[in-house]
């Protein structure tokens with residue numbers, strides 16, 4: 001934090017950024033509902049737009065975006081916790097919009113869960129929620145048996161499920177970890 005005045009470079013991702021990209025992403029998500037969505041290698045995203053923000057020689061933010069016809073989706077956007085709220089996330093988005101438009105996109109989507117900071121950030125950038133479903137985790141043996149049923153050969157210890165939002169009340173009563181997964185959208 002507090003680096004708003006420091007020079008920052010926004011440029012295309014290159015393969016030599018991978019270690020810092022991984023570190024920035026994992027630290028960015030550590031205090032969010034995506035804390036356990038850990039990658040150890042950057043997924044190959046041929047054809048995607050991939051940019052990074054660099055402050056003092058270190059990756060401070062990253063954004064990957066995918067084209068899908070006239071629509072586009074932010075695959076990943078994350079800002080290192082030491083650099084939050086300095087405008088890096090906003091700058092990354094503003095840099096990507098014209099590049100998506102030049103490829104024919106008239107809309108951009110992004111998926112997120114229920115972290116207050118992320119929800120406020122998308123709304124501050126002019127996104128509106130356009131779809132919602134549930135991410136449900138079975139986090140204990142009891143929850144997993146409840147979800148999968150009892151078998152004689154396998155003892156489930158956990159699980160991850162998608163569910164429709166209409167089941168939210170019942171699923172929240174049964175499972176401790178349930179996230180609303182929201183799609184935010186913006187016209188370009």
Ligand SMILES: CC(C)(COP(=O)(O)OP(=O)(O)OC[C@H]1O[C@@H](n2cnc3c(N)ncnc32)[C@H](O)[C@@H]1OP(=O)(O)O)[C@@H](O)C(=O)NCCC(=O)NCCS
Nearest residue numbers: 028078079084085086087088089090112117118120121124
């Ligand atoms: C969400 C995230 C990308 C925002 O990036 P950022 O660089 O910290 O945010 P910005 O400086 O661009 O914020 C722009 C505006 O968004 C809003 N905003 C950002 N963070 C906010 C917060 N924690 N609480 C309330 N509003 C917030 C504010 O209106 C802010 O403008 P202001 O600082 O002038 O008031 C970043 O905090 C992050 O990486 N979080 C963890 C990972 C994540 O949630 N990724 C996105 C969803 S999957």
